[in-house]
Amino acid sequence: MERRPREISTTGFLAVRPLPPPSIFTGSQRLSDRHTRLLRCSAESSPTHRRRQQRVAWSAMPAAVELLMRVVLENYQGVHETHIDRFNGIRQFVGGTKRPPRGTLLVMHGVNPRGAWDPRLEGVAKAFAAIGFRVLMPNIASLQRLEVGLRGVEEMEAVVDALTEVVGDASDQTLSVFGASLSGAMALVAASRPRMQHRVRAICVVGGFASTSTVSRKIMLMPxxxxxxxxxxxxxxxxxxxxxxxxxxxxxxxxxxxxxxxxxxxxxxxxxxxxxxxxxxxxxxxxxxxxxxxxxxxxxxxxxxxxxxxxxxALSPVEFLRTLRCRKVVLVHGQADEVVPSCEAELLYEEMRKVGIDAELCKTHLLGHGDKMLPRQPLHRIATDVFQLVAAWASFIEAATLPVAPATPARVLEKAR
Structure with a gap:
């Protein structure tokens, strides 16, 4: 679930606070083998995760580094906001460059009373706009009312359906999605539906989960x-x-x-x-x-x-992976997440790979549940975490960026005249 941290020293999306001691999950329940394994996994990286090789999208690394720096420093110079008067209000952010946008990105807020005016997600939206995306932040009314239900999925589907026709990329009428926690899970469910399957290019989920029932039980077991x-x-x-x-x-x-x-x-x-x-x-x-x-x-x-x-x-992404058709899914999860255990992301990643989805997982000590952490780790470990987080965002940026159309030769243009 989307939340605000209790200790905070900045107002941005990734708010600094000390790393708490890892929580320990206890208890048992009668579930499938898959979910039983999920409940038993620890907050540390599994051997499977440590062995996995991450393909680095080197071409997008400069943009990913800039994205991280802008989020951390809250530097959104040159970004302009306009308003689209549809649904419950859609905030639109564009950078100051005259170049065509890399692509269109929807930033979906989570379950919180400020909706699209949550300053954490606003910072992410502005940072993506600064590196060249056209960014849209729709206000999902049911999530702003703190409702957990299918209405949120239906609102997201309606937003994507309309925006791909109004401001989607003209070449293929697609857009990409960035969602946090429950909104990220809902985005995966919405993107798996027939009308959405070919309209979403890429999805990045921060602090998401595989199964609503198992994550709900874990939340109830927290001390x-x-x-x-x-x-x-x-x-x-x-x-x-x-x-x-x-x-x-x-x-x-x-x-x-x-x-x-x-x-x-x-x-x-x-x-x-x-x-x-x-x-x-x-x-x-x-x-x-x-x-x-x-x-x-x-x-x-x-x-x-x-x-x-x-x-x-119906709200569990793991149940709908076989009908998910987007080019890339990037899962980013904090090792010290106090709300959604990081092993939920591990399970979701493994299930995606089983059905052939091009997915990447970044489990990092630099995040809690969407909050920036100051980990008590050696400097080389922090540097490794920074590189992995930047590489994950680079992978998402690469997938969300539209291919550049080949330039028309000058002699062809001359004949056309």
């Missing part, structure tokens, strides 16, 4: 004190299935999500304590039990899972 953004978003959507209607509890969960996302916790602007002071004590007691009682959480999760099995499957 008290761990990041609660994803957990509270899930409770906000589904807790009433297990506990019955409770608008006061949902409102408390909504305040908790906003306080986390807007970094208000521990500040005079924090809203949750004020709200809990105004409602009956049993509402606050139930809210804190959801936060601190792992066994109670799992009991709730089991009841919800029984009622949402079809929805969970």
């Amino acid at each position: 008290p004190g761990s990041d609660d953004y994803g957990r509270n978003v899930l409770f906000y959507n589904f807790v009433e299935m297990a506990l019955g209607p409770n608008e006061a509890l949902k409102e408390a969960l909504y305040h908790a999500v906003l306080d986390n996302h807007l970094l208000r916790r521990g500040t005079p602007d924090e809203q949750l304590p004020r709200y809990l002071a105004q409602v009956p004590p049993e509402v606050g007691a139930l809210y804190w039990r959801l936060q601190n009682d792992v066994a109670f959480r799992l009991e709730i999760a089991e009841q919800v899972t029984a009622q949402t099995a079809e929805l969970m499957r």
